[in-house]
Amino acid sequence: xxxxxxxxxxxxxxxxxxxxxxxxxxxxxxxxxxxxxxxxxxxxxxxxxxxxxxxxxxxxxxxxxxxxxxxxxxxxxxxxxxxxxxxxxxxxxxxxxxxxxxxxxxxxxxxxxxxxxxxxxxxxxxxxxxxxxxxxxxxxxxxxxxxxxxxxxxxxxxxxxxxxxxxxxxxxxxxxxxxxxxxxxxxxxxxxxxxxxxxxxxxxxxxxxxxxxxxxxxxxxxxxxxxxxxxxxxxxxxxxxxxxxxxxxxxxxxxxxxxxxxxxxxxxxxxxxxxxxxxxxxxxxxxxxxxxxxxxxxxxxxxxxxxxxxxxxxxxxxxxxxxxxxxxxxxxxxxxxxxxxxxxxxxxx
Amino acid sequence: xxxxxxxxxxxxxxxxxxxxxxxxxxxxxxxxxxxxxxxxxxxxxxxxxxxxxxxxxxxxxxxxxxxxxxxxxxxxxxxxxxxxxxxxxxxxxxxxxxxxxxxxxxxxxxxxxxxxxxxxxxxxxxxxxxxxxxxxxxxxxxxxxxxxxxxxxxxxxxxxxxxxxxxxxxxxxxxxxxxxxxxxxxxxxxxxxxxxxxxxxxxxxxxxxxxxxxxxxxxxxxxxxxxxxxxxxxxxxxxxxxxxxxxxxxxxxxxxxxxxxxxxxxxxxxxxxxxxxxxxxxxxxxx
Numbered sequence: 065x066x067x068x069x070x071x072x073x074x075x076x077x078x079x080x081x082x083x084x085x086x087x088x089x090x091x092x093x094x095x096x097x098x099x100x101x102x103x104x105x106x107x108x109x110x111x112x113x114x115x116x117x118x119x120x121x122x123x124x125x126x127x128x129x130x131x132x133x134x135x136x137x138x139x140x141x142x143x144x145x146x147x148x149x150x151x152x153x154x155x156x157x158x159x160x161x162x163x164x165x166x167x168x169x170x171x172x173x174x175x176x177x178x179x180x181x182x183x184x185x186x187x188x189x190x191x192x193x194x195x196x197x198x199x200x201x202x203x204x205x206x207x208x209x210x211x212x213x214x215x216x217x218x219x220x221x222x223x224x225x226x227x228x229x230x231x232x233x234x235x236x237x238x239x240x241x242x243x244x245x246x247x248x249x250x251x252x253x254x255x256x257x258x259x260x261x262x263x264x265x266x267x268x269x270x271x272x273x274x275x276x277x278x279x280x281x282x283x284x285x286x287x288x289x290x291x292x293x294x295x296x297x298x299x300x301x302x303x304x305x306x307x308x309x310x311x312x313x314x315x316x317x318x319x320x321x322x323x324x325x326x327x328x329x330x331x332x333x334x335x336x337x338x339x340x341x342x343x344x345x346x347x348x349x350x351x352x353x354x355x356x357x358x359x360x361x362x363x364x365x366x367x368x369x370x371x372x373x374x375x376x377x378x379x380x381x382x383x384x385x386x387x388x389x390x391x392x393x394x395x396x397x398x399x400x401x402x403x404x405x406x407x408x409x410x411x412x413x
Numbered sequence: 414x415x416x417x418x419x420x421x422x423x424x425x426x427x428x429x430x431x432x433x434x435x436x437x438x439x440x441x442x443x444x445x446x447x448x449x450x451x452x453x454x455x456x457x458x459x460x461x462x463x464x465x466x467x468x469x470x471x472x473x474x475x476x477x478x479x480x481x482x483x484x485x486x487x488x489x490x491x492x493x494x495x496x497x498x499x500x501x502x503x504x505x506x507x508x509x510x511x512x513x514x515x516x517x518x519x520x521x522x523x524x525x526x527x528x529x530x531x532x533x534x535x536x537x538x539x540x541x542x543x544x545x546x547x548x549x550x551x552x553x554x555x556x557x558x559x560x561x562x563x564x565x566x567x568x569x570x571x572x573x574x575x576x577x578x579x580x581x582x583x584x585x586x587x588x589x590x591x592x593x594x595x596x597x598x599x600x601x602x603x604x605x606x607x608x609x610x611x612x613x614x615x616x617x618x619x620x621x622x623x624x625x626x627x628x629x630x631x632x633x634x635x636x637x638x639x640x641x642x643x644x645x646x647x648x649x650x651x652x653x654x655x656x657x658x659x660x661x662x663x664x665x666x667x668x669x670x671x672x673x674x675x676x677x678x679x680x681x682x683x684x685x686x687x688x689x690x691x692x693x694x695x696x697x698x699x700x
Binding site for chain 2: 335
């Protein structure tokens with residue numbers, strides 16, 4: 065018989081570390097043609113920081129994204145960053161980048177102010193131009209401004225930015241403010257359990273993250289989907305000791321000779337095992353964050369397993385307390401439920 | 414990977430003569446999806462590798478009046494896609510569809526599955542219930558072996574090293590028959606079976622079983638037919654209720670082990686559900 069169930073789980077995640085110093089810095093140089101080079105210590109480990117930081121530069125300077133070149137994570141050639149940890153880069157490196165952008169803007173605005181005979185405070189930048197707020201016809205293209213700055217005003221449009229997250233050590237009880245801000249994720253999983261084999265089919269996963277401003281929506285979606293897949297593997301299949309079929313700490317048929325020593329026996333999900341994953345986000349704008357952004361990092365892998373295990377309980381009445389929730393553990397639980405005489409799980413849907 | 418001499422014969426005769434001449438350190442290889450892995454892991458160490466994949470005369474699917482003849486170099490992908498196999502040997506096509514993934518299915522062959530003789534080989538239970546016959550070419554002649562006598566232990570078949578499978582012959586099922594397959598693994602693709610099962614079912618006009626054949630894999634040292642279970646169902650109504658009544662005769666006739674993929678307990682628990690699933694598929698395929 066197949067039984068379906070739904071489970072939900074939520075997670076709160078800290079972003080940046082405040083009890084340890086973790087500075088970040090960025091150098092920006094606008095060249096004489098208006099294109100930009102960003103040097104950042106931020107290391108893109110696949111989460112897309114190069115893209116997002118490049119977007120922030122382009123957005124704040126009003127230039128096309130493809131005119132920004134990002135050099136990152138080279139201790140010989142890029143300025144300091146503490147590391148890709150704690151979901152901190154969008155927030156921390158973003159703030160360092162925006163600080164560097166301000167210095168570049170100041171130099172460009174000074175040039176344009178001189179050229180247009182207006183006050184620098186009354187200038188704005190966007191869509192390839194620097195323009196006078198009280199008369200948008202008074203413009204200078206960013207490329208022209210950069211050129212003038214280089215060769216007439218003789219001030220190279222370069223900027224240096226730093227961001228030091230607030231450093232608040234915890235008190236003697238270990239209490240304090242361990243994070244600059246927090247972000248959140250909720251997952252709902254829908255499963256179908258075969259009560260004769262214990263095999264779980266994850267039918268759908270729904271996940272929503274509050275990442276603050278979604279700087280790159282497509283990457284947010286991808287991160288959520290990847291995390292959901294990882295959580296599913298963690299929940300159902302991935303184990304260093306596949307024969308470790310514990311039920312409440314007891315190994316009924318443990319084979320001590322088994323040593324998984326290759327990834328051939330470590331079964332991660334294939335394309336045929338992946339459910340429909342619906343990813344979305346809520347923009348809980350964070351005033352301290354660059355463009356209101358927070359993060360979407362490891363959190364995406366954190367609630368899926370609990371949601372699936374809750375869904376298994378909803379379907380069968382079986383509680384799994386250690387992962388992975390293998391078919392054998394679930395089947396043992398189902399047999400125990402049957403033997404105890406209780407009907408398996410809640411009302412079948 | 415070790416060194417060996419490599420040969421690529423183009424006829425069956427050439428292949429068998431080579432094997433005969435080169436002796437016990439020679440090995441036939443078709444798609445290589447088992448042999449290459451075995452060589453890399455140093456489980457097999459041939460000195461001479463006879464790569465038979467270019468022997469065109471071993472690649473065919475021929476429907477004749479009363480039999481379906483399949484060449485041993487037919488790939489799993491070809492078996493899964495062939496309309497003839499899907500219609501006349503449904504369990505075999507279903508099993509081929511479940512094997513591994515697309516890349517392996519494009520190379521792995523029916524003959525290779527028999528040659529490797531793994532108790533988990535997905536193509537074997539269908540051949541068992543279809544009562545397949547295996548034609549073997551030897552240096553000085555031919556012989557026919559029933560698939561039920563082909564395996565003697567885990568990864569052991571009755572072939573000598575100079576004997577080559579040249580044809581698999583499947584008798585066509587009578588009217589009102591169907592075959593089905595089921596497989597359970599740790600995931601839905603690229604996985605070795607924890608247990609698998611194939612069935613052939615024939616019914617009469619009143620819906621009573623006139624023939625029941627069931628084979629299971631990964632539950633014993635070789636794939637086995639469940640004869641006790643089969644015989645008790647003959648003459649009974651072809652319903653799930655009747656099949657459920659015979660449940661114990663499945664468990665009494667399998668003897669699974671604990672291995673890297675599952676425990677003995679789990680295999681015992683799922684043995685009957687797998688048989689039932691393959692029979693449901695067979696009932697659904699009755700023509």
